[in-house]
Amino acid sequence: MQTITIGLLGLGTVGGGVVKLLQEHAAKIEQTTNVHFILKRVAVAHLDKPRNVSLPDKTILTDQIDEVLNDPEIQIIVETMGTVNRARQAITQAIYNHKSVITANKDLLAIDGPRLAQLAKSRHVDFLYEASVAGGIPILRVLSSSLVTDQISQVTGIINGTANYILSAMTSENVSYDKALMNAQKKGYAEANPTNDVKGIDTANKLSILSQFAFGKALDPNKLGIHGIENLTAAQLASANHFGYTIKLLAIAKRLNNKLYTFVGPTLIEHNDQLAQVNGVQNAVAVKSNALGSSVYTGPGAGAKPTANSILSDLAAAATDILDYDCGSEFNNYHNELTPCSLTTIPQSFLITTYGTSVKPTNAINWQGETNGNNYWSGLTPVISRQELESFLKSFPRSSAVSYLPVYNTAKL
Ligand SMILES: NC(=O)C1=CN([C@@H]2O[C@H](COP(=O)(O)OP(=O)(O)OC[C@H]3O[C@@H](n4cnc5c(N)ncnc54)[C@H](OP(=O)(O)O)[C@@H]3O)[C@@H](O)[C@H]2O)C=CC1
Numbered sequence: 055m056q057t058i059t060i061g062l063l064g065l066g067t068v069g070g071g072v073v074k075l076l077q078e079h080a081a082k083i084e085q086t087t088n089v090h091f092i093l094k095r096v097a098v099a100h101l102d103k104p105r106n107v108s109l110p111d112k113t114i115l116t117d118q119i120d121e122v123l124n125d126p127e128i129q130i131i132v133e134t135m136g137t138v139n140r141a142r143q144a145i146t147q148a149i150y151n152h153k154s155v156i157t158a159n160k161d162l163l164a165i166d167g168p169r170l171a172q173l174a175k176s177r178h179v180d181f182l183y184e185a186s187v188a189g190g191i192p193i194l195r196v197l198s199s200s201l202v203t204d205q206i207s208q209v210t211g212i213i214n215g216t217a218n219y220i221l222s223a224m225t226s227e228n229v230s231y232d233k234a235l236m237n238a239q240k241k242g243y244a245e246a247n248p249t250n251d252v253k254g255i256d257t258a259n260k261l262s263i264l265s266q267f268a269f270g271k272a273l274d275p276n277k278l279g280i281h282g283i284e285n286l287t288a289a290q291l292a293s294a295n296h297f298g299y300t301i302k303l304l305a306i307a308k309r310l311n312n313k314l315y316t317f318v319g320p321t322l323i324e325h326n327d328q329l330a331q332v333n334g335v336q337n338a339v340a341v342k343s344n345a346l347g348s349s350v351y352t353g354p355g356a357g358a359k360p361t362a363n364s365i366l367s368d369l370a371a372a373a374t375d376i377l378d379y380d381c382g383s384e385f386n387n388y389h390n391e392l393t394p395c396s397l398t399t400i401p402q403s404f405l406i407t408t409y410g411t412s413v414k415p416t417n418a419i420n421w422q423g424e425t426n427g428n429n430y431w432s433g434l435t436p437v438i439s440r441q442e443l444e445s446f447l448k449s450f451p452r453s454s455a456v457s458y459l460p461v462y463n464t465a466k467l
């Protein structure tokens with residue numbers, strides 16, 4: 055049996071899960087990897103905070119990250135503290151100190167992942183981040199191993215557990231948005247600041263990473279048009295349901311020739327689509343590829359143990375590479391020049407909802423269906439161009455509220 059020494063940054067939801075799984079699964083881990091992992095140091099922000107994990111020795115806790123990063127015995131750093139700047143600094147320092155790094159930090163990866171990956175490669179250490187997309191679903195390994203030779207044309211993801219948990223609770227249990235968000239926070243699904251979860255930013259960050267694995271092109275999340283779920287109305291949820299659809303926060307990347315069409319936002323998806331049945335904290339990634347056809351990968355997208363499981367799979371891979379003197383291969387070595395475009399510029403069908411009246415707008419649209427409630431009217435458009443949509447929206451008096459949502463897979467590319 056070989057020994058690998060690790061250092062952990064962060065002991066919150068995910069870090070705590072890592073410690074628990076290292077303890078609970080120790081026998082299986084040792085048998086399958088032939089490695090005995092020693093957790094030598096754990097960095098936290100607040101030393102005196104009560105913890106719901108038992109550490110072998112309280113003295114391994116420190117609030118000085120450098121004590122972990124500069125410890126010469128530590129071979130692998132597991133970063134589960136979040137934040138962008140402090141985590142970037144810590145990961146860079148770890149790589150310069152010749153330590154392999156595992157992280158779940160999609161906020162950092164989305165803006166600086168490719169650079170950090172190149173740095174790790176140049177320093178001959180591993181840089182792995184399975185947990186950064188869809189929590190417990192091993193989607194990055196599927197894309198970079200099982201589908202490595204296939205040509206992918208589309209990925210669609212429900213990749214934020216908090217948003218999906220909120221939408222499911224609002225749709226099927228009639229729970230209010232605020233209450234559902236509070237429950238997601240209690241369960242450890244939401245980010246320390248849940249703004250990224252509900253505004254679609256976390257979804258966009260994950261789409262950036264996913265796109266890098268599926269298409270060889272990392273997307274700049276700042277250049278994606280991103281829509282969140284925070285302004286969705288009960289009228290939209292009820293109207294979608296009336297027409298046979300569920301509303302999900304989707305991340306879509308679709309390749310056509312050398313262009314990559316992307317969208318992040320709430321979208322109507324037919325009740326009988328497999329993705330519409332993904333509820334609660336479950337995530338799903340649907341992949342369309344030339345050889346395999348359609349495949350869908352589902353599982354918990356957040357939470358302590360599912361996320362920690364992804365980290366432990368990286369840990370096993372990094373330990374094997376250290377023992378085989380084979381560190382430094384890129385997690386994803388597919389690179390491709392594609393031009394990102396917004397899917398919203400493509401003609402497609404929309405759900406339009408007007409508020410303050412239950413009367414149908416007078417515009418000449420061949421509505422595919424319509425419904426109304428006390429104080430709103432909703433209609434389903436045929437496939438219309440962006441220009442037609444915009445001129446329709448402009449035809450309303452400034453004072454009236456009108457909103458629109460796209461219908462999944464109606465875009466005519
Ligand atoms: N929660 C989830 O389901 C998932 C989270 N992630 C990602 O995993 C990471 C961790 O998330 P999560 O566990 O939920 O976050 P938490 O807020 O639960 O935990 C963060 C931990 O990091 C510690 N920490 C924060 N800043 C510092 C610092 N400057 N120095 C040392 N320690 C620090 C905190 O210390 P203290 O406890 O003392 O305050 C805490 O233990 C994030 O990048 C998140 O995006 C990815 C997938 C799923």
Ligand SMILES: N[C@@H](CC=O)C(=O)O
Binds near residue numbers: 189215216243251
């Ligand atoms: N806050 C995130 C956690 C996992 O990435 C989510 O809800 O999906």
